[in-house]
Amino acid sequence: MKKNYLKINESKDSIEIQVYLENQELEEKKLNASMKQIVKIIKRNNRKKKEIMIDTDLDLEKDEKKDNKRLSLIAALNACKIKDKNERLEYIYMAACKYLDNEYIEKNICEFCNDICLGKQKYNIKNGCCHEFKLKNIFYPKNLPLCQYQKEGKCIADCLGCKLFACDEVRKKGVKLTYYNVPLVRYFFNFAQKIMIRFSVFTHKDTVLKRLRLFNF
Ligand code: SF4
Ligand code: SF4
Known part of the structure; x- marks a missing residue:
């Protein structure tokens, strides 16, 4: 059975975020909507400190180079699991750097020659x-x-x-x-x-x- 792309289940002590792409391409609209939702959960949970669990078919360890939309979603999901907000900030900062490196280096935007x-x-x-x-x-x-x-x-x-x-x-x-x-x-x-x-x-x-x-x- 096809699963929902993004589902959030919240209980008294925990929040479960389910994300299933099922090999579909991640559309920009979908990505933006889910990033918005994930950030909202993280901010709301800053004080509540509930356990956040992730259930997904994405490989959260993957060093994504070819697909920056996936890279963004993976980083957002991983960020949910980081409890310390300064550590989370650094993680997202480095993921954003990676995103831009992927764009510029992988796509050879600056066309370096000699x-x-x-x-x-x-x-x-x-x-x-x-x-x-x-x-x-x-x-x-x-x-x-x-x-x-x-x-x-x-x-x-x-x-x-x-x-x-x-x-x-x-x-x-x-x-x-x-x-x-x-x-x-x-x-x-x-x-x-x-x-x-x-x-x-x-x-x-x-x-x-x-x-x-x-x-x-
Ligand atoms: S000016 Fe160049 S070398 Fe210096 S911090 Fe910026 S990108 Fe890095
Ligand atoms: S100045 Fe060179 S390195 Fe900087 S953005 Fe332009 S092409 Fe890229």
Whole structure:
């Protein structure tokens, strides 16, 4: 018998969340609705502290690279099981970083060629990151200072604000990854946290998380 996609059973001491995809593709509408519901349960349960149990046919351990909708749902379900809200915040933060890495790296959005990305091809430069490029030295891009978190051509900071940035060249391709359409960011972070992420660029995740905890209601 076909099971319901999402069912929530709540008793005095526990909440059971059932999710069955049964090999169906996860539609965006469905994902958004369930993320909303899951976040509501987590917030409501912050004070009640009921046991949350998950019953699903999804592999909650899977390192999902190809399907970001599944990645989001898996992360939301795993987050339900994390009782400490700061630990949960960090888990969701890293899952959102993973989501964006999957989008950019797996889909080769920045079209790196010989270490030069699409946005910097006209300047023929390897150095620097998107934000340095865009904000710090727009008139003399050849003199870009290297962000302290760029090591061997890679960012070691897991800076979510930087990951949510897209340069004009990338936007021209129709790529738009924003605070609204990355479900983990949209539903798990409140308005103040979104602002904090937006203005915490060139920043190591430890510092960003410290700031986000101040608004982790
Ligand atoms: S977003 Fe633009 S500037 Fe940043 S790495 Fe990608 S192509 Fe380069
Ligand atoms: S923190 Fe931002 S600017 Fe610095 S290396 Fe990472 S992505 Fe680039």
